[in-house]
Amino acid sequence: MGFMRCLRSNIHTLKFPSPFPLPTGERGRVRGFERRMKMKRWILILAALFFSIPSMAFSQDKTLVVGIMSTVLSLDPANHRDRVTETVIRNMFDGLVTRTPDGRIVSEIAESWKNPSPTVWEFKIRKGITFHNGDPLTADDVKFTFDRIITENAIDGKTAMRKGLIDPLQKVDKIDDYTIQFNLNSPWPILLAMLPHQQIIPKKYFESVGTKGFLAKPIGAGPFRFVEGRLDERIVMERYDKYYGGSPEIKPVGPPPLKRVIFEVIPETATRIAALQAGKVHIIQNVPSHMVETLKRDSNVVVKTALGTRVHMFEMNVNQAPFNDVRVRMAMNHAVNMDIIVEKILGGFAKRMAGAILPHGLYFNEALKPYKHDPALAKKLLAEAGHSKGFPLVIDTIDTYKEVCEATAQQFRAVGIEASVRIWDWGVLRPLALNGERKIVFQSWGNSTLHPYDLLNPKLMSKDRGNYSQFSNPELDDLLKKGGVETNPDKAKEIYLRAQYLIYNEAPWVFGYVPMEIEACSKNVENWVPSSDSRINLHRVSLK
Amino acid sequence: MRFVKIIERILAAIPVMLGVAVMVFAFMRLTPGDPVDLMMGEAGVVSKAEIQTIREQFKLDQPLPTQLFHYLSGLVRGDLGTSFKKKEPVGKLIFDRFPATMELALGSLLLGLAMGIPIGIWSAVKQSSALDRISMLGAFFGISMPPFWLGLILIIFFSATLGWLPVSGRITYGLAPTSITGMYMVDSLLTGRMDSFLSSLEHLLLPSVTLGLALASIIARIMRSSMLEVMRQDYVTLARAKGNREFIVVHKHALRNALIPTVTVVGIQIGVLLGGNMIVESVFGWPGIGRLAVDAIFARDYPLVQGVVIIYSLTYVMANLAVDILYTFLNPKITL
Numbered sequence: 001m002g003f004m005r006c007l008r009s010n011i012h013t014l015k016f017p018s019p020f021p022l023p024t025g026e027r028g029r030v031r032g033f034e035r036r037m038k039m040k041r042w043i044l045i046l047a048a049l050f051f052s053i054p055s056m057a058f059s060q061d062k063t064l065v066v067g068i069m070s071t072v073l074s075l076d077p078a079n080h081r082d083r084v085t086e087t088v089i090r091n092m093f094d095g096l097v098t099r100t101p102d103g104r105i106v107s108e109i110a111e112s113w114k115n116p117s118p119t120v121w122e123f124k125i126r127k128g129i130t131f132h133n134g135d136p137l138t139a140d141d142v143k144f145t146f147d148r149i150i151t152e153n154a155i156d157g158k159t160a161m162r163k164g165l166i167d168p169l170q171k172v173d174k175i176d177d178y179t180i181q182f183n184l185n186s187p188w189p190i191l192l193a194m195l196p197h198q199q200i201i202p203k204k205y206f207e208s209v210g211t212k213g214f215l216a217k218p219i220g221a222g223p224f225r226f227v228e229g230r231l232d233e234r235i236v237m238e239r240y241d242k243y244y245g246g247s248p249e250i251k252p253v254g255p256p257p258l259k260r261v262i263f264e265v266i267p268e269t270a271t272r273i274a275a276l277q278a279g280k281v282h283i284i285q286n287v288p289s290h291m292v293e294t295l296k297r298d299s300n301v302v303v304k305t306a307l308g309t310r311v312h313m314f315e316m317n318v319n320q321a322p323f324n325d326v327r328v329r330m331a332m333n334h335a336v337n338m339d340i341i342v343e344k345i346l347g348g349f350a351k352r353m354a355g356a357i358l359p360h361g362l363y364f365n366e367a368l369k370p371y372k373h374d375p376a377l378a379k380k381l382l383a384e385a386g387h388s389k390g391f392p393l394v395i396d397t398i399d400t401y402k403e404v405c406e407a408t409a410q411q412f413r414a415v416g417i418e419a420s421v422r423i424w425d426w427g428v429l430r431p432l433a434l435n436g437e438r439k440i441v442f443q444s445w446g447n448s449t450l451h452p453y454d455l456l457n458p459k460l461m462s463k464d465r466g467n468y469s470q471f472s473n474p475e476l477d478d479l480l481k482k483g484g485v486e487t488n489p490d491k492a493k494e495i496y497l498r499a500q501y502l503i504y505n506e507a508p509w510v511f512g513y514v515p516m517e518i519e520a521c522s523k524n525v526e527n528w529v530p531s532s533d534s535r536i537n538l539h540r541v542s543l544k
Numbered sequence: 545m546r547f548v549k550i551i552e553r554i555l556a557a558i559p560v561m562l563g564v565a566v567m568v569f570a571f572m573r574l575t576p577g578d579p580v581d582l583m584m585g586e587a588g589v590v591s592k593a594e595i596q597t598i599r600e601q602f603k604l605d606q607p608l609p610t611q612l613f614h615y616l617s618g619l620v621r622g623d624l625g626t627s628f629k630k631k632e633p634v635g636k637l638i639f640d641r642f643p644a645t646m647e648l649a650l651g652s653l654l655l656g657l658a659m660g661i662p663i664g665i666w667s668a669v670k671q672s673s674a675l676d677r678i679s680m681l682g683a684f685f686g687i688s689m690p691p692f693w694l695g696l697i698l699i700i701f702f703s704a705t706l707g708w709l710p711v712s713g714r715i716t717y718g719l720a721p722t723s724i725t726g727m728y729m730v731d732s733l734l735t736g737r738m739d740s741f742l743s744s745l746e747h748l749l750l751p752s753v754t755l756g757l758a759l760a761s762i763i764a765r766i767m768r769s770s771m772l773e774v775m776r777q778d779y780v781t782l783a784r785a786k787g788n789r790e791f792i793v794v795h796k797h798a799l800r801n802a803l804i805p806t807v808t809v810v811g812i813q814i815g816v817l818l819g820g821n822m823i824v825e826s827v828f829g830w831p832g833i834g835r836l837a838v839d840a841i842f843a844r845d846y847p848l849v850q851g852v853v854i855i856y857s858l859t860y861v862m863a864n865l866a867v868d869i870l871y872t873f874l875n876p877k878i879t880l
Binding site: 071073074076079080081152158159161163164165167230231232233234236262264265266267268270271274275277278279280310425426427428430431432443444445446447448449453454457458465466 | 575576577578581582583584585586587588589590591592594595597598601629630631640641696699700703704707710711712713714717826827828829831835836839842843844
């Protein structure tokens with residue numbers, strides 16, 4: 001309003017010079033004056049209308065806006081492989097089980113389960129759950145959901161993108177209206193950890209509208225129902241008043257407090273932060289560590305963190321000299337001061353890893369201590385391995401990790417290694433790394449289940465899809481194969497403790513860190529905490 | 545006669561498009577990086593069987609000539625294929641986003657022309673004056689400022705600090721008009737919704753200024769140079785000698801010829817603008833085809849990249865044809 005008052009009182013002083021000589025004489029002066037006054041009147045009218053339109057008219061009716069960092073790929077829970085897409089979908093769809101913010105598996109649609117044999121799981125479905133169209137959720141819907149995922153070519157002639165996430169699931173049987181049985185082709189200890197990533201869809205509705213109709217108007221059993229959306233712009237949801245309440249183990253239980261939630265696609269980090277500070281959004285994800293202090297100075301913003309699940313490490317090609325010598329690999333670990341890198345480059349928003357497994361992961365070996373930063377020992381080991389004068393080294397990585405790699409390169413240079421950094425497009429670097437054509441690569445690997453199976457198997461089993469270090473150890477392969485099917489927790493712990501020692505001693509990696517998920521919200525957001533798997537769960541969130 | 549020439553030019557574009565289609569097909573497949581690998585991401589366990597199944601679904605297991613044949617035969621039927629990552633027809637993905645790009649392109653173009661042409665004329669008429677020097681200095685900065693930086697500065701100042709304009713997006717939730725053209729400003733005028741019009745205008749303003757400023761700078765400089773050249777011609781001196789007012793001399797006699805180089809630049813810029821600007825679209829969260837294209841390239845989403853490049857080529861061909869047609873109106877001595 002201050003602007004409008006200022007505009008009105010000063011409009012008569014606004015001048016609009018013309019490059020051309022105006023008509024001369026009295027008639028020219030009058031005509032020119034009339035033209036200018038008309039123009040000023042229109043500017044005043046448009047400005048008044050313009051600034052009276054609110055940019056986001058939501059605060060009165062409890063609408064919360066989340067700024068997400070990439071487009072949503074699909075609203076079909078079975079047919080995508082994207083974390084941001086999953087975050088949005090899981091506010092509309094619930095699964096058999098879910099995860100607490102600190103990573104524990106708890107019941108959701110399934111009220112209980114049992115594992116009568118190593119390859120059979122039985123789930124009891126909670127009664128009284130309805131989909132957004134009022135249809136009751138029964139075992140038929142669960143069977144339909146999973147059949148659609150695991151059956152080849154079940155989605156319009158194509159196989160579901162999420163089939164691989166429950167690969168060992170072979171068959172789903174309905175026992176009764178509220179009991180479902182999963183039959184696996186082999187024991188799979190991480191089934192429960194993988195189930196939060198699959199959400200239940202309504203069989204009757206889906207069969208009546210087909211894939212296209214379902215994507216246009218998705219119906220789930222989650223706390224919010226779909227209202228409208230453009231996947232590359234914004235998705236709007238409203239409270240489902242008949243929501244069963246969600247997991248009874250995560251309080252409070254009941255329909256969501258918020259009337260409406262909107263996920264706005266804002267890919268650029270600086271724009272997302274500006275939107276939060278301007279009050280246009282309430283929650284944003286993926287805040288870079290160097291922006292945390294800036295946001296903390298804003299009294300309207302609260303920064304929140306959760307320990308993440310992406311493991312970051314340098315992978316040394318054990319088939320190429322000099323990394324075919326374990327002494328050199330150990331020297332590399334002693335040369336790096338990872339604590340300083342975590343503190344100075346990552347702002348303290350990461351946790352150093354002692355070995356290969358996440359510090360908050362299952363079967364983490366507490367006895368393992370990180371390699372000590374000891375440049376003298378590093379030089380000694382290098383000399384013993386015949387590299388007293390060091391060696392040239394190019395660290396290959398992507399743009400995201402440039403700073404970390406350059407800081408580490410400097411530490412390598414301090415022990416005589418002529419290290420430099422080369423930045424690549426990941427699509428180009430990955431096949432080279434996988435073929436063993438690069439000496440050392442810095443990358444990360446996601447481990448949202450917190451179980452070593454989907455971290456160690458792809459990264460360190462011989463010739464597996466993420467094994468950029470080309471590490472191949474028959475004993476480790478055997479341990480990881482056994483661990484992947486061991487359902488007895490004590491035996492599994494024994495297996496993975498042994499595996500961790502083996503990896504630590506062989507040191508195919510310079511063990512790195514796991515960064516925190518840094519997110520931020522406006523100060524009037526209540527009852528929201530970030531999750532370690534970067535999921536933004538709005539079920540229990542409210543606005544002051 | 546002109547109509548026949550236009551049809552000839554359109555038909556001549558077909559082999560160009562075909563060549564582009566084959567080239568982009570080949571380049572994408574020669575580019576390192578496997579789309580299925582990239583789609584699976586750097587997380588979890590994925591079996592070799594699953595990867596093989598997906599490769600078969602995308603026909604990536606077939607020999608390249610077979611893949612090319614399937615692609616070209618689809619193209620002839622108007623089928624641009626299905627996006628690997630988004631699982632939707634490429635044509636639909638591009639068609640859904642094209643109005644947003646068109647709206648931003650038109651907004652930037654109008655702003656660029658509205659600022660650039662008068663400033664160029666003004667600077668030429670008042671050559672060497674203080675205003676001439678200031679405007680050319682401004683044009684220099686306008687060309688030099690990276691759009692990424694300018695966009696963020698505008699957001700920080702007008703959106704975050706002053707709160708006058710929105711940070712991102714195309715329109716306030718709840719105000720989207722009924723879709724006719726897909727361009728919110730046009731649709732709101734057609735449906736008589738002033739609230740939608742103003743909301744879409746305020747969302748369009750900052751991204752248009754970001755792109756339009758650079759365009760205005762280029763146009764101003766070219767306009768000034770060509771005006772100075774034309775104003776020195778004998779026929780302009782004659783027009784003055786006949787007693788015409790300066791306004792008539794500049795606009796009626798000099799401007800039409802001076803516009804020709806400007807029209808050339810505008811034609812090239814239309815192609816650039818309609819191709820979408822990924823940086824500005826990312827900064828402002830503008831859902832156009834620029835962002836779509838770059839995401840597709842990094843994901844090695846072959847059908848989507850191919851589709852987008854074909855649309856870019858078509859846009860350039862049509863824009864250049866429009867420019868050539870405009871020449872003939874500006875100067876009847878020029879023929880197609």
